[in-house]
Amino acid sequence: MTEIAQAGRGMVDRMQVRIEHLDKLLSLAGEVIITSANLQDLERRAQDSVARREPFPSDGLDMIKTSNESSRRISQDLHDLVMAIRLVRIGDTFRLFRRPVRDLCRALGRDVELVFEGEETMVDKALAERLVDPLLHLLRNAVDHGIEAPLERTRAGKSARGRLVLTARDGEHTTEISVSDDGRGIDAAAVRRAAEESGGGETETALDILCRPGFSLAGEVTSTSGRGVGLDLVRALVDEFDGELTLESEPGRGALFRMEIPKLRAVNIIDALTLRAGRRLYALPIERVVASLGVPPGEIRSAFSRDRFFTYQGDVVPVRDLEELLGAAPVEMEGGEIPLVVVQGKRRRLALVISEFLGPQKLVHMPLDDFIRRAAGVAGTAIFTGGRLGLTLDIDELIGSVLGSDGSSLSRTGSPAAEAEERASSAGERSAEGREESAADRTPSGDVSASLSLDEADAAELAEEVSQNLAALQDAFLNMESDPESADHLNEAFRRLHAVKGNFTMLEAERAAETAHHLETVLDFLRARRLERTPERMDLLLDGVGYLVRAREALPGPAPERPEDLVRRLTEETAEESASRSVENAGDLIGRTFALSPTLELQTLSAMKRGERILETFFVFRPGRQADFLVAYLLLRRLGLRGKVLATIPSVDEIERGNCGSAVKVLWSTAMEEAETAAWIGRLAGRYNLTEHGSVPATVFGGVEE
Amino acid sequence: MHRSDKKGSVLPAGIRALVVDDSAATRRILRAHLESLRVEVSEAADGGEAYEKLEKGIGSTDLILSDISMPVLDGFELCDRLRSSPWYDGTPIVMVSTQSDAASVIRAFKLGADDYIPKPFEKDLLAQVIGRVLTHD
Numbered sequence: 001m002t003e004i005a006q007a008g009r010g011m012v013d014r015m016q017v018r019i020e021h022l023d024k025l026l027s028l029a030g031e032v033i034i035t036s037a038n039l040q041d042l043e044r045r046a047q048d049s050v051a052r053r054e055p056f057p058s059d060g061l062d063m064i065k066t067s068n069e070s071s072r073r074i075s076q077d078l079h080d081l082v083m084a085i086r087l088v089r090i091g092d093t094f095r096l097f098r099r100p101v102r103d104l105c106r107a108l109g110r111d112v113e114l115v116f117e118g119e120e121t122m123v124d125k126a127l128a129e130r131l132v133d134p135l136l137h138l139l140r141n142a143v144d145h146g147i148e149a150p151l152e153r154t155r156a157g158k159s160a161r162g163r164l165v166l167t168a169r170d171g172e173h174t175t176e177i178s179v180s181d182d183g184r185g186i187d188a189a190a191v192r193r194a195a196e197e198s199g200g201g202e203t204e205t206a207l208d209i210l211c212r213p214g215f216s217l218a219g220e221v222t223s224t225s226g227r228g229v230g231l232d233l234v235r236a237l238v239d240e241f242d243g244e245l246t247l248e249s250e251p252g253r254g255a256l257f258r259m260e261i262p263k264l265r266a267v268n269i270i271d272a273l274t275l276r277a278g279r280r281l282y283a284l285p286i287e288r289v290v291a292s293l294g295v296p297p298g299e300i301r302s303a304f305s306r307d308r309f310f311t312y313q314g315d316v317v318p319v320r321d322l323e324e325l326l327g328a329a330p331v332e333m334e335g336g337e338i339p340l341v342v343v344q345g346k347r348r349r350l351a352l353v354i355s356e357f358l359g360p361q362k363l364v365h366m367p368l369d370d371f372i373r374r375a376a377g378v379a380g381t382a383i384f385t386g387g388r389l390g391l392t393l394d395i396d397e398l399i400g401s402v403l404g405s406d407g408s409s410l411s412r413t414g415s416p417a418a419e420a421e422e423r424a425s426s427a428g429e430r431s432a433e434g435r436e437e438s439a440a441d442r443t444p445s446g447d448v449s450a451s452l453s454l455d456e457a458d459a460a461e462l463a464e465e466v467s468q469n470l471a472a473l474q475d476a477f478l479n480m481e482s483d484p485e486s487a488d489h490l491n492e493a494f495r496r497l498h499a500v501k502g503n504f505t506m507l508e509a510e511r512a513a514e515t516a517h518h519l520e521t522v523l524d525f526l527r528a529r530r531l532e533r534t535p536e537r538m539d540l541l542l543d544g545v546g547y548l549v550r551a552r553e554a555l556p557g558p559a560p561e562r563p564e565d566l567v568r569r570l571t572e573e574t575a576e577e578s579a580s581r582s583v584e585n586a587g588d589l590i591g592r593t594f595a596l597s598p599t600l601e602l603q604t605l606s607a608m609k610r611g612e613r614i615l616e617t618f619f620v621f622r623p624g625r626q627a628d629f630l631v632a633y634l635l636l637r638r639l640g641l642r643g644k645v646l647a648t649i650p651s652v653d654e655i656e657r658g659n660c661g662s663a664v665k666v667l668w669s670t671a672m673e674e675a676e677t678a679a680w681i682g683r684l685a686g687r688y689n690l691t692e693h694g695s696v697p698a699t700v701f702g703g704v705e706e
Numbered sequence: 707m708h709r710s711d712k713k714g715s716v717l718p719a720g721i722r723a724l725v726v727d728d729s730a731a732t733r734r735i736l737r738a739h740l741e742s743l744r745v746e747v748s749e750a751a752d753g754g755e756a757y758e759k760l761e762k763g764i765g766s767t768d769l770i771l772s773d774i775s776m777p778v779l780d781g782f783e784l785c786d787r788l789r790s791s792p793w794y795d796g797t798p799i800v801m802v803s804t805q806s807d808a809a810s811v812i813r814a815f816k817l818g819a820d821d822y823i824p825k826p827f828e829k830d831l832l833a834q835v836i837g838r839v840l841t842h843d
Contacts, residue, residue, distance in 0.1 A: 100764060100765075103764065103765050104764065107764075107765075107792070107793065108792065133762060136762065140764075144792070230761070347777075458731055458734065458735055461730065461731040461734070462729075462731045465729055465730070465731055494775075495775055495776075495777060498775040498804070498805075499728065499729060499775070501804055502729065502732070502804040502825055503729065503731070505804055505825060505826055506731075506732070506735075506825065506826045624831065625823075625824055625827075625828055625831050626822065626823070626824065626831065627806060627808075627811070627824070629808055629811075630806075630811055630822055633811075633812070633815065634821065637815070641842075656808060656812045657808055658807070658808030680843065683843060687834065687837065687838040687841070688838070689834075
């Protein structure tokens with residue numbers, strides 16, 4: 001988390017409350033008590049009247065009317081008061097920007113005066129918190145792309161120092177926040193021209209174009225390039241608060257971005273889709289609902305395990321029973337189509353089996369405090385139409401509890417213990433996070449153990465990730481079959497397999513890691529279309545994955561024996577050339593001379609003319625975890641910082657192809673003195689595990705004289 | 707001719723590193739190693755998250771350790787983007803990956819990576835590499 005975001009959050013987590021607000025709160029609490037006592041009294045009198053079969057007295061009716069009115073007034077006052085308490089001074093948010101703007105000006109060589117206006121304006125704390133990032137983007141854009149360097153400004157007849165103004169204004173219905181600068185401004189026509197190249201709608205304004213995600217990255221207009229970075233975030237925030245974003249700009253004179261945010265009307269009112277599952281009522285945030293539909297039972301398939309799936313818009317979506325997820329008995333099927341609601345998580349979708357849809361509704365959502373024990377996925381409660389109490393759902397948490405935190409489905413084998421396993425694994429995920437936090441508190445140990453040692457928790461976590469990735473891998477294969485045209489599933493499979501390989505390597509399950517590597521190679525060939533996707537190949541891949549699943553189950557033990565022909569079949573597919581590398585030993589290398597070429601001769605000559613020394617330097621290093629070619633490459637880059645590399649043995653080309661042993665010889669020129677060169681190379685020795693090194697003035701071009 | 711067998715030197719305290727890897731376990735192990743080297747660690751689960759964090763926290767990262775194969779934005783793309791950003795064109799980037807074939811390694815270097823640690827990683831190499839990428843000597 002960045003410092004500034006942290007500061008922003010800190011400001012919001014705790015807030016100062018004015019004494020007069022607390023006094024008002026206390027007096028409202030008193031009124032609530034009185035009203036509630038009146039209601040109790042009325043209830044007793046009403047019961048009396050019913051018991052005696054007498055009409056309800058008219059003064060009682062008056063009292064009901066009064067109580068009703070005061071309860072309505074109290075609610076309104078309470079609401080207004082809470083909203084007032086939530087207000088914070090915008091100046092506190094503005095102050096957070098001083099340092100980043102100053103740092104940025106220093107980094108970019110700008111001279112900018114940052115001015116705040118309307119610091120006393122009060123805004124809702126939620127808005128104050130959310131404003132931090134978008135404002136930072138706007139300010140940064142202004143410094144980076146708006147305000148010119150001092151010299152350029154003076155030339156344009158402006159003051160050398162730019163002016164950047166952050167303004168807040170309190171309107172009747174809206175709060176206005178704006179960022180303005182007196183820089184070069186934004187040329188709307190140029191923006192539009194740039195957009196036309198990337199194909200833009202004609203109705204779009206320059207601002208719309210700038211707000212397209214990633215627009216500026218493609219933009220090539222100098223005066224506007226970069227101007228859109230982060231503007232999509234600004235637009236998203238303004239949209240979220242139902243506000244409006246406007247841009248005023250005059251090329252050469254400056255630009256002004258204005259956000260007008262309506263003042264909040266109410267707290268925690270959500271647009272929800274309401275539904276019934278079993279005997280309970282549920283509400284889901286409507287923006288997370290992808291679809292609500294009835295599906296014939298036949299369309300829900302099982303694959304690999306007892307997990308259920310169905311295909312929605314070409315996407316394989318896991319199907320789960322909502323009641324069962326929350327720990328109750330499964331929803332009873334009422335025959336015919338199965339009502340499903342498809343919800344969107346951060347990355348993945350999930351389909352929930354329910355009993356019936358009740359329709360969209362606005363609800364006041366009451367979050368449950370963290371100390372109340374609740375099922376994963378339940379966010380809070382809400383009163384539904386008809387006064388019934390229902391549960392509101394947290395979609396991300398719900399999906400997390402089913403598919404794992406990164407949205408990958410867990411592989412299960414269909415054993416009766418599967419449910420317990422699921423619960424344990426999601427509990428494990430939570431405690432894993434706890435551990436991650438405590439890792440920060442761990443005191444640094446002084447031990448300098450050379451190799452990586454895994455403790456049990458690490459190993460368990462790596463193994464758990466293998467399960468998740470294998471399941472997602474199987475999903476991806478399934479998707480590949482149902483949607484053979486798309487490259488996404490293949491890429492997803494590749495990525496998952498790669499992660500599996502990494503974890504097996506760390507777990508020192510070599511056979512499994514090696515098998516994953518072969519599979520990866522085949523996938524890579526498929527991806528590059530060097531191999532065709534045939535059913536036989538898909539079967540082979542699935543066999544390989546099947547082996548990996550068994551290897552996972554064998555953990556923490558070593559991977560089981562592989563089916564005899566698996567590796568052979570896999571390697572035959574790609575006919576992996578066992579790289580025959582020409583590894584040179586140091587002795588051979590030192591004896592070799594650089595091949596003469598006209599270019600090399602020319603370069604050497606011009607280096608000499610600059611008064612540089614031409615050196616032949618050789619390095620021999622200890623082979624280690626880093627491949628030889630890698631160390632050789634790094635050494636060449638280092639030399640490049642202090643001089644110019646003219647030629648190498650092995651050639652740069654060969655090194656880049658990995659053909660290099662633990663030694664390299666370089667012809668290079670440098671302006672450093674002899675002693676300085678020797679001392680510098682001496683310092684490289686420790687950093688690159690050099691066992692030997694040496695330099696001599698180059699004699700390769702005998703004919704060349706100074 | 708010189709001989710040397712000295713290991714990487716001790717790092718100065720308070721280096722701020724961003725660890726980018728989609729495996730929580732790898733991040734945790736890296737964090738433990740780095741913290742024992744007195745490096746302050748923050749984390750990102752993919753290149754996209756890393757880029758966002760870096761965008762928001764200019765000046766708060768001295769060093770980036772990144773996996774290559776990740777969702778959203780992979781290590782190559784992250785490298786590429788950071789090198790074209792005025793704020794991160796000089797921040798050392800170390801790749802930490804199982805992908806150790808020459809083509810991948812060289813590609814990472816050409817996109818601006820400063821060093822490359824193969825997985826599984828050793829603490830000594832980690833210390834040595836961090837020491838050398840932070841030295842402009």
